[in-house]
Each structure stands twice: as structure tokens, then as C-alpha cells.
Amino acid sequence: MALGKPRREGIDNPAQKSHCTLIRNVFRLVGREVEGSTLIGSDVAIEGVSKSFGDFRALNNVSLTIQKGEFFSLLGPSGCGKTTLLRIIAGFESPDDGAVTFDGNDVLGLPPNRRQANTVFQNYALFPHLSVFENVAFPLRLRKLPRSQADSQVKEYLRLVQLEAHAHKKPNQLSGGQKQRVAIARALINKPRVLLLDEPLSALDAKLRQHMLIELDQIHDKIGITFIYVTHDQQEALSVSDHIAVMDQGDVLQVGTPHEIYESPATNFVARFIGETNLYDGKVLGVNKLPHVETEYMVELEIAELGRVKVTTVDEVKPGQKVNFTVRPEKIMITTDKPASKREDINHFQGTVDEPIYSGFQTKFYVKVNDTAMIRVIKQHANYSDEGPDIVWKDSVYLSWSANDGYILGIKE
């Protein structure tokens, strides 16, 4: 997903219409017809899907709705059930309970090759003795498509993944990224409505991963089918997805846009798993309704390690309630001079730099406050400084952040 890319929600959305036009044009270009004006991917719905292996419950009543043409990611730590869910969607595994539908049609009775979904695996699974061309042609040869027709389609898909010049090579003459592109072309050539990708980039080094991710996103934009992408890497998921489902131990904890997942995590686990954060136990001291805002409250919390913290929330909380409080490191301002602002909604703390970690474009500071709390702060180096870092180890510093930038989650009784 690129910044400013049209959202794919709602057929009356003008942005989506222009997206459809773009896709139709691309398909005309490659000599193919697309019926109607809708995206050619499928809606995928997962309803109450559970799966156990012996006594172990790998998926726990999972429900998700994935819209046609979306780039949808399943994100979670290793072992949380992502591959199991993907294999159930693909048809390699059956759920114990629940339903899976493509465009409203039950697919659980169908074998993988009749589901109009195709999978790209982490290990590429190419045929080593076949050329790039024949690897991509393989699904068409199986269908006994006339050779001239098949060959022109193979060329089209090799062009899509920019491998025309390597058509004659064998897989062992290709780089990791090129092998992955062959696997993608082969998965796409049967024109599936859903492409399932299971950690497809995890075997590549970091630089190449970034590059392939952008390519994948561009391919997705061009062909307009539904992508369901499994990853344990939050950066990958945040940068390309239209929506993300965050999973842990067989449960879906939150589904949202990358922005929603990052800025409004639904649980402590999501807050910790996505990006870095400061997370504390707190108790509600007081609640005030904010004037002029329909549902927002200004809350004062008591946090044992920190003291009093002001935070806004849309949730109704009561004095005495126990909650969790989180604030992202990049939302906290760090200065050596005392901030001049006297605004009521700004939190101020004083501390000492315990550890500065410089990484060129930014520095991460661990700041000790009250001898009891360690607050992480990230400062971007937006301006050039030729006098070296302005905040160093052992410096006495001021931290401040707006009540709007903190977040209450995990409300307990």
C-alpha cells in the first residue's frame, strides 16, 4: 500500500472507481478482459473457525472479513496460528468448527485446486530441473492449455515480475528475490482470486526484503486480487497492508488499519507487539468530561512508578478503576531546558538519561524518572548539528507529552 493510495472500501467510493479504472487499463494493456467494473478478487469470510491438534488449540473461534482486492495481513508471533489459518483458507487443512466462504460461497468442501486461491510459500517450492519459464508455465501445462496460448501468458507474467531476461535460467542460477518472483508468477498465472502468502520474504536479507515488499505491493495494485499475507514482522505488515489482524495464541486480538493498530492498540499485547511503547499499571483518580467534545474524557491516573499522569480517552472509566496506560516513545518530547508551556493537558517529568542509543536518523533514550521508572523516548534528528549530540548520558532532562498522545487500555474492574 502506498501513501495516498485509494482505499478499496465501498463501491460508491470515487477513489475506488478510479482504482478499478486503473486495473481495467492494466488488464487491457496485457490483453485481458475484466468483467464488469468491480475488482477481480474475492471477498473472504472466516466465521468461528477453530482448530486443535490433539489437546492443543491452534485456532480459537476466529472470525475475519476480508474485502475483495485488499492487502490483508495476519500478524503475530511464531506459533500463534497464522499458517494454520492460511492452510485452512487454502484448503490444505480442515477446521474442526466454523465456516470459510469466498464471495459468500462455502469453500470448505472444495479441494485446494478448486478454490481459486493460490499459495506462495516461504521456501519458494520451485522445480529445480525446470527453467524459470517452465516453472511459471507448469500450472498451464497441467491444464493442457495449447502451447502458444500458454507461452504468451507466461511471457506476460514474467514481465509482471520483471524476469523476462531470466526466462531460460534454472532456479539455482537465481538470487533469493528472483526465486521468490518466479514463485509469485507461478502462483498468479492461473488467475486466482485470492493469493495467500506465508512469510514469503523471510528467507531474504533485510535490504532485499524491503525491495521485494515494495514489488509485491505494486503487483498487488496492478492485478487487484485479494492478498492474504502472513508475517511475524510488524514493520512489513504496517507498511503494505490495508488491514491487519493481530493474532496471539490462536486468537485474533484486533483487526484494523495499520494506523488504528499502531495508534489505538486494543490490548497490552498489541501495544507491545506493534512498535515500541511505554506501558504501566495505573489507577483512575479523576474523570472530567471535555467541553465541546462529544465522547472524550480527561482522566487523571496514579501510576506507582511515575506519579500523576493526564490522559484523554473515549472509554468511560470510573475513579478507583485499574487500567493500563501507554505512550509511544516518539510522542514524548525530551529537552535539557524546562519546557515553557503551561498548558494543563501536558504531562511533565524530570529525569536522567540512563542510556542513549544513537542510530543516525534518531536517538533512543532510556530516561530514569523518580528512580523508579524507565521511560523510552525517541528523538528524530530532523536538523543537522555539527556540535555532536545535544543530549548525552547522565544529562538531566525534561520529558513532556500531551494527554492526547497517551492511551488507556486494559480497563479492569
Ligand SMILES: Nc1ncnc2c1ncn2[C@@H]1O[C@H](COP(=O)(O)OP(=O)(O)O)[C@@H](O)[C@H]1O
Ligand atoms: N500438523 C500439526 N500438528 C501438531 N501441531 C501443529 C500442527 N500444525 C501446527 N501445529 C501447532 O499449532 C501452533 C500454530 O502453528 P502455526 O499455525 O504454524 O503458527 P505460525 O504460523 O503462527 O507460526 C503451533 O504451536 C504449532 O506447533
Ligand SMILES: [Mg+2]
Ligand atoms: Mg507460520
